[in-house]
Amino acid sequence: MSATVAVLGPGAVGGALAVPLALGGARVVCVARPETAQAIRREGLTLDRPGEVLHARPESTDVLLDRVDLLLVTVKAPALDDALDRVAARPETVLPLLNGLEHVETIRRRLGGRVVAGSIARLEAYRDGPTHVVQTTPAPFVTVTSPVELLRDAGFDVRVEPDERIVLWEKVVRLAPLAAATAITQRSLGELRSDPDWRSTLEDAVDEACAVAAADGVVLNPQAQWEILDAMPPTVTTSAARDAAAGRPTELDAIVGGVVRAANRLGVPVTTLERLLDEAEERCRPRSR
Template identity: 40%
Template sequence: MTTKHTVAILGPGGTGGLLAALLSHCGHRVICLAQDRTADTLRRGGITVRSPQFGEFTAPVEADTELREPVDACLIAVKHTALDAALTRVPPAALGDALVVPILNGVEHPAVLRARYRPERVAPAVIRVESTRIAPGVIEHGSPFTELDLAGDSVPRPRLDELAAALGSTGATARVVEDETAALWAKMAFLAPFALLTTRYGRPLGEVRTRHRAELEALVAETAAVSRACGAPADPDRALGRYDAFPPGAKSSMQRDAEAGRPLELDAIGGALLRAADRHGVPVPVTARLVGELRAAGH
């Protein structure tokens, strides 16, 4: 029987809201941390999920504007562009012995969190999912899978195993991986081409992978080269196969943000990729061009 946990979710949006609802639905205690209006909505109505994998359900959650008590884990699921401001909702003194689990895009955020919280309790995670908050407390989960990899090179393994079991009890796939660098770059190597191309051309993945196939293949090769230079394995053919398996209407979160006029995680994804390439002397001309074009467009 899975131990019931108390989990805080900073950022109950597409990803955080889905995980909050799934955990609550399985009997775990969930505290969502958000601004006043969102917190009030969640307290009153919970979180409704519409999902091809989990069905449609509404799960009750607690909600507050700030963490005020120790928890077993705090999942950080805000956009990178909002990270600094959002972290004020999680005072280090309130965490107790909690794991801090960032589920952010990019590869540079773990250092930020380890500077603020106990380094040996920061456990970076990556998630493979398409999930969108269409209104406060309403989540549309579009992908037929929800897969999480938990890492943390200095985190006690039993703590990671316990959290993976709690997440796995929801029906999501959760596992502990040994190599944090490999986990973060595996996500980056998939996400960067997807995000940059769908946002640059304003088209869903199905169109991008056919109309702009050469650019997609070049981006995959470039990100794989940077990943290897950073000490992580890379498999370009597997990445391309995953793109081809995705629903054709899939959009990246960066593309959705661009369509909605929200700030983009361009620096956390494209910028971080360029910085890593520069540090290791890896040429990435297609990546550099696309990032430059997006920046020139005002992003």
């Protein structure tokens, strides 16, 4: 019997995972708002990624009533609390793939059970309508604290890192500076890298984020983080920047604010990150409708 995977939030990240999982033989249930669930039920999900267009017909619902083997939580941080209200049955395993540092404990409190911390990298994707996801990068890289064979079976590159703090910090030390800078400037990574002032600001912010991680027991080399940023395509931007441009709520508080709160708790000065957060929040206030 096929394993059952529920995807809470079948947006850009959720859709990029749901389609390969369904095509790989898993029973996939997308859990979404009623209008999105109806659209998926009617049209299925299409994933347009480099070199191919994939289509799957997962199940969909607005409330998860049945126990599943794996629940992927792929909503954005501002939507997390409301999304968790849609989970009425305790899953066997929960894998959150949100950005930030604080969401894992929130999910543990709300859902209980086995929560496997995870992060997803090398994925740039956006939703072009409720049933169409466009992925502009190759296959994503998933880091988890415990093996999740369903992801490997669907063709994803999975690395197991038993320390939950490492899983979360390894991504956020780069993402926090980049999310703030792209949201403030609406410029790509390549444009920021080539601007001496912004590059210096980002270097300082990465140094600060790595210092906070070290105080939390995770030693990460700032130069190594810059080598990763320098190797990324120049066109890369962030979902925080796209959300800010569209006037939607952003993940800046979860990503950058989470690092600043950790710094305050651990007694680490982060003046550059605090300034970036203040400027980003001022410029990126959601527009009233």
